Amino acid sequence: MRSLQPSSSQINELRKTTVELENRVNPLQERIAWLQGLLQQSNPSLKDIDSIPTGQAVTLPRAVGTNPLPPSPISLHEFVANAYPQSSTSPPPTSTHPSLPSYDTALKLAHTYLNYHCQTHHVIDQEEIEDDINKVYRENGLTAEELSASRFRVFSVMYLEMMGGADNDPTVQTCRSLAINEVKNVIRGQDLVAVQSLVFLCRFAIREPGGIGLWQLAGMAARTALALRLHRRDDVYKQGFLNPDEVDWRQNEKRKNIFWAVYNLDRLATFVLNQPPSIRDCDVDVDLPSVTPSYGNRLPVSDTAIRNHSLRLRMLYGKIQEAIYGVSVKDDRPLEERTQMVCNFVHQVDGWYRASPLKADFVPISDATVNRQLLDDISYQQMMLALHRPSSLIPEIPSEYVDKLLDAATKSITLYQHYFSRKEIPMTWIHLFQIYTSSVTLVKCFSEFRRRSGHQSASLAEFETRIGQCRDLLAQFGTKWPESQLYQVMFGNLIELYNAESELAAHKIHNILVAPSTTTTTEAIDPAFHEFLGGFCGVGTELGTCPSFASSSLDSSSPLGFLKTLGVDGFDRSSW
Template identity: 25%
Template sequence: MSDEEASIQVSGLDGAESAAGSTPVRRRRGLKRSSAACHRCRQRKQKCDGKHPSCEPCLAAGVTCIPSERLVVRSDPCCECEQLRDQVQALRSENERLRHQLDCPVDSFQPEFISTPVLEVPLEDPAPPLTPSSSRRETQTNSEEHVAYSGRILLPTFRRRNTGDGVNTSFLTSPWHLWHGLNAEAGATPGVSLPSYLADTGEFAELFFARRWPQFPVLHKPTFMKDVYGPFITGEICNGLTKFQANFVLAIGASEKSRTGPGEVAVHDHFFEAAIQHLGAVLASDDVSCIQSLLLLCIYGSNEPERVDLWYTVGLALRLALGIDMHRQETTPCGSFVQEEMRKRLFWSIYTMDRSISIAMGRPTGLQDVDITAALPLCLSDDQLLQPRETAVPSVLPSPDDLSTFLHIIRLRRINAEIYTALHAAGNAPVEGTDPTRYHYLAMLNGWLAAAPRYIGPTSMHQTAEWQQIAYHQAVLTLFRPSFVSPVVSVDGMRLCADSAISLVSCYHSLYAKNKVSYTFVALVSLFMAAITILYVLRASPLLRQELTREVTQSNVASCAAALRRISGGRSVGERSAQIVERLGKSILALFETTETVDEEVDTEFMSWFGLRCQQPSVESQTTPSVDVAWIDLLDEGFDLRNNFYSDAFI
């Protein structure tokens, strides 16, 4: 090669290097058209723009565009398998733990609290959130929400005590004997979904706010429907607290629907089983949200006392409320109008629930009225709470949507508590001249009944005139029945008891005819006690027995038994109560077949023996009164023929 050719070659190489240094570095070319094209375009060997979700040729042809396999990002199947294996192992461990707990006896069953930390309310923020949306814990993880809870809350309310340790069970009132040995009705199988024709739950939510909300306004309906029920029903991501409240509102609403027969699907059981899966998350939430949820649990438990320990759960809610000073007006935090009113509604709901359950179970109330300075909530509807404070004015006429029913119930529970403290407290000693005290409270009850709100279209049983009469007559029975202060009642007081008991039974028949009656254990106990009172008065007063005929008494007994069977909706406890009344009725009817002279208006021997034998040492040594053989056998052998009934519990 000549020198000239070599110089040309070297100069050309230098020029190429200089050109390469002046131009940017070229990247790797993208996918070829054949690789980036969709499946249809590759087969047809045509251009493809690679757009997603459909390229232009496929969109024009109206066919499904299948992208190239090289553009599809697939997850590692082994990773998913590992997650599923971990879930299976966790479920097996949980199954073993639950099986171990089922093997333990009920008496040694102790509550197990979840291991997640409880959210503390900071001291500088004394006003905890009151609306369901603001009270939910945003930081709660899925593992925390599904921690199972097992403890006293889900034990039966009226489980029988262990009598081997010498406990005097005669102090237990009638509910313990009525529900003794009765388990919860056959419920839903956990994990089984609702039938398709029951999937529409909107009706159940409306039933809750129409029938049970007037008695216990523990939720703000607009907030609940928007922030809790809406996300829950649409399948959005919800925490355990949201699922618990939504499921229990649906469970209570479903339980309000009348059963058509024993074989009907118990829809409320499905919601109950789904709700209690998140009870651990409820106990780990803030105080106010926990109180709301526990009250929902108590409302459901009043229908199903075999599933919820009402005494323990109400006491827990009351202690939480006292812990954040809900009962003191001086410590009310300055928040929004909705928060302030909901705080008052929540406290007074606990108050009425505590009074109702305590009196029905024959136990002292959890909080004295003298310790309460909290103001009553305003008589406003939920929609009015969304208005500015200045424009929210209570209506002149009561409405089913406002708090007129709830405020009237609060006044009644206050009178009930005063009567219980004055006459039925265990520490009271017998005194003479209790008639002025009784008639003072009777005047208060008459004023309460006269001031009862009237509604054109009541939506709840507690808004009907019949229920107001029932509540009035039940208070009269408590006022004039034998007590620690006055073991022997005059014939006038017994006549008032008999009249009120007969009127109470008639009101329940009227509610049943209008399809307005709602089953609760408190309602069943009040009806049962009214029937027992009628028979007790006829046995204790020969004078009142002469004022009636055998046919009228037989009709009253049949009416009481029919009312007990109807209000219980086919439950076993209703049939047991009816059989008790029928057996007592037969013993009373036998007294009409004998001719007797009325020496005294009241049989003081029988009255001092029945109902107070085990509660007063001076009476315990008395012998059985000389009455007919049928009545003696009934008291000695017990109602269920297994010596499980104690006559002292019923009066």
């Protein structure tokens, strides 16, 4: 008769299995004990939790214990959520929604978005957005509470991709409404989802008037990112997890991409809006994003190479702002030493421009490369303007700086003209502000030419031609954004100041297309130049404080909202 006794090999196998199970169970028991301890510390009423049957409902006291990471810094949830009110109506099911893009259209819009935006603000990859679309377009995808983040990402991506079309397109507005409905849910916590969502809201602020400005949103995203240590190198970042090994390569790359997107926007607000940065370079030691697959951007170089090239430009933004325009910068050193500082920055900008991956020998010339190179060309000229304008470092610029300013401003306006003629430029506040500052700089240069003894004479015909180009570019924004007409009014007032300063009638500019202020004074161009640039020149003035502005030319509500959108706030309208 066959023995029923287990063999020695079976016994050894069972012992081995038992040890493996114990090794799995013991850490779980330790974790359960640790979690129970945390619950008992924060809720003394749960001191007998061991005796409570598993699955039994437990009523907790209303008092909430201390959270080591608060839900949001500076009441982030309330501040942002209140700025983006929810729709009062619940969305119908996906299959019956009258204005929702089809599933195939949603995928196409997402892929197009990735092709363009991954070059600058890469916070979502193809796998994530496709998974989100699959979830949102299934049954109950528009109502399931656990899909709030997916809905926000999907409808934000579609809205940002479609918003360049017709303003009255119901599909565009539907996507915006469905995205905004999820704002309070996606920024509720202090996690990657909140930072990612704030980056999307920054994109909203750049592309549309009203609401919270770019500087405020970028600052909120930056503070949340710093709290999560997204700015730190890998080993420090992973210390924030109970099991650092759980942070895989994909998750780590995602947090790097999200952080650098925040940094990009923070430096953009710093440079364009003349506001202090929220992230200091000395605090950042995380690597730049690793090479990622191209999303079909029609460029012969990777998205990551383009994005890292843009990030190096943003890093220069911060250095220039701190060294030349900072409030603590003094002009008490010899002029030669200060101009050498500017010269050093010019060399750095030249090096950045030459290092463009699009300038490599193997890159062929195509419409795609030309269109992308135009952005670098405009950025280069804007940097030249920032380096040679009156600043805290050099309040009174030498004559050679005037020539450099005229050259950079003229080229910037010409590039924008070319961009608009190709219909390749998005309507954003960033481009509007850069066109405006280039236009104001032209007026400054011609004023300097006229008053500086021994300087080259300026051609009135050339001046009038350039001013006409500036007016045409500023007017491009007026039909889409009525609030932007304030810039046309301010530019018209500046031309009137120029005319009032002219000693000879032949030097005056006629045919002003924008109604000038009735209270324009004969102040010198220099103070007006400082004020029209919103403090760009380091004198502490803010956009809108120039006494030559006519209060009657400013709408009672939209200009204030418009200026706040640009990050200019805290001024008294009565002083206008």
